[in-house]
Amino acid sequence: MMLKKKLLVFSVFISLGLSVCAQSKTEKPLLQVIDSALTKAVAQYKYLRTQLPPNVLPKTWYPLTKKFETSNSSWWCSGFYPGSMLYLYEYSHDTALLNEEKRVEKILEKEQYNKGTHDLGFMMYCSFGNANRLMPSKEYDQILLNSAKSLSTRFNPTVQSIQSWNANAKWKFPVIIDNMMNLELLFWATKYSGDSSFYKIAVTHANTTIKNHYRPDYSSFHVVDYDPATGAVLHKQTAQGYADYSAWARGQAWGLYGFVVMYRSTKDKKYLEQANNIAKFITTNPSLPSDNIPFWDYNTPEIPATYRDASAAAITASALLELSKYADAQKSAKYLAFAEKVIRSLSTPTYTAPIGENGGFILKHSTGHLPGNSEVDVPLSYADYYYIEAMMRYRAMKGKK
Numbered sequence: 001m002m003l004k005k006k007l008l009v010f011s012v013f014i015s016l017g018l019s020v021c022a023q024s025k026t027e028k029p030l031l032q033v034i035d036s037a038l039t040k041a042v043a044q045y046k047y048l049r050t051q052l053p054p055n056v057l058p059k060t061w062y063p064l065t066k067k068f069e070t071s072n073s074s075w076w077c078s079g080f081y082p083g084s085m086l087y088l089y090e091y092s093h094d095t096a097l098l099n100e101e102k103r104v105e106k107i108l109e110k111e112q113y114n115k116g117t118h119d120l121g122f123m124m125y126c127s128f129g130n131a132n133r134l135m136p137s138k139e140y141d142q143i144l145l146n147s148a149k150s151l152s153t154r155f156n157p158t159v160q161s162i163q164s165w166n167a168n169a170k171w172k173f174p175v176i177i178d179n180m181m182n183l184e185l186l187f188w189a190t191k192y193s194g195d196s197s198f199y200k201i202a203v204t205h206a207n208t209t210i211k212n213h214y215r216p217d218y219s220s221f222h223v224v225d226y227d228p229a230t231g232a233v234l235h236k237q238t239a240q241g242y243a244d245y246s247a248w249a250r251g252q253a254w255g256l257y258g259f260v261v262m263y264r265s266t267k268d269k270k271y272l273e274q275a276n277n278i279a280k281f282i283t284t285n286p287s288l289p290s291d292n293i294p295f296w297d298y299n300t301p302e303i304p305a306t307y308r309d310a311s312a313a314a315i316t317a318s319a320l321l322e323l324s325k326y327a328d329a330q331k332s333a334k335y336l337a338f339a340e341k342v343i344r345s346l347s348t349p350t351y352t353a354p355i356g357e358n359g360g361f362i363l364k365h366s367t368g369h370l371p372g373n374s375e376v377d378v379p380l381s382y383a384d385y386y387y388i389e390a391m392m393r394y395r396a397m398k399g400k401k
């Protein structure tokens with residue numbers, strides 16, 4: 001990185017640190033902070049809707065060039081915008097948000113038959129899963145069941161895993177830690193249909209992930225590549241992290257969230273233990289800044305003069321809030337306090353953009369793929385989704401409808 005750029009990143013880091021410290025002197029009750037953040041989020045997403053051309057989904061916005069980037073429905077993030085609209089509708093009862101979500105459903109619906117991606121959990125469960133939770137219908141059931149069937153076609157019984165990306169020049173059968181997030185859809189499918197094969201695939205995939213993705217300190221490799229003919233591990237590498245051996249921040253968050261869902265869905269204590277161990281790696285990490293918003297990789301040597309990942313923080317907060325319900329009292333209090341701090345930090349002007357700015361996205365300062373020089377220090381639709389989800393979870397835990 002050039003010196004000038006390094007200095008810029010360092011000064012952003014200093015200002016991120018200082019602004020959050022200043023805020024702790026005048027602390028408002030968190031529920032008030034959340035109500036104000038969600039009210040702003042509703043207005044911001046109504047603005048975002050006005051920015052969106054027909055038939056595409058919002059992806060990110062580049063602060064330097066002011067470029068708004070969208071995707072088609074097959075991009076892994078296509079479910080987050082409708083999912084956020086649903087959470088915000090649930091909060092506000094503002095039918096403009098629901099109408100927008102219904103419009104987008106029509107664009108997304110065809111992905112139920114997409115067998116070319118492992119991301120169907122993200123795409124279909126964050127959208128149609130939430131729609132079905134709020135407004136159950138046979139149509140939603142069928143879309144979700146078809147999506148689970150499509151996802152299951154990527155399971156290889158020899159490898160004992162669902163294949164993430166298709167084979168390429170580098171990898172034969174790559175499985176990424178992110179894939180833990182797609183299992184919730186499979187648990188839903190067994191509950192709905194009574195067909196236990198979805199449940200078995202989810203459990204088998206999670207067990208293989210514990211065996212091959214996790215290191216003794218409960219950090220995770222990003223990519224494990226297998227030989228599809230024998231199931232042998234060929235490589236343990238990274239795609240979006242600093243190095244093969246490092247702990248890419250969002251990957252740690254995906255793993256945590258995934259194993260919390262595993263415990264919720266099976267009640268098998270081994271998954272609770274896994275989630276607690278990952279939570280310990282994240283929440284006690286020496287490289288974590290005082291506002292609890294991690295750098296994009298826990299091991300990049302550029303810390304502290306490098307970028308944060310607000311998306312990793314939001315995913316972690318949402319997962320820890322749920323984990324606090326299952327963990328013993330001591331851990332539970334720690335998880336709750338950690339998640340509360342994340343929500344407070346993300347709700348400050350340091351991370352939350354003013355309404356009508358930031359391309360219409362709520363949060364600033366996420367990192368999508370730094371080694372690929374793509375989506376660096378930008379808003380991301382999934383940072384917004386998990387931030388909103390965390391706030392909705394917190395409200396529900398405090399008895400708010």
Ligand code: GLY
Nearest residue numbers: 076178240250368
């Ligand atoms: N699933 C891709 C990512 O987290 O960037």
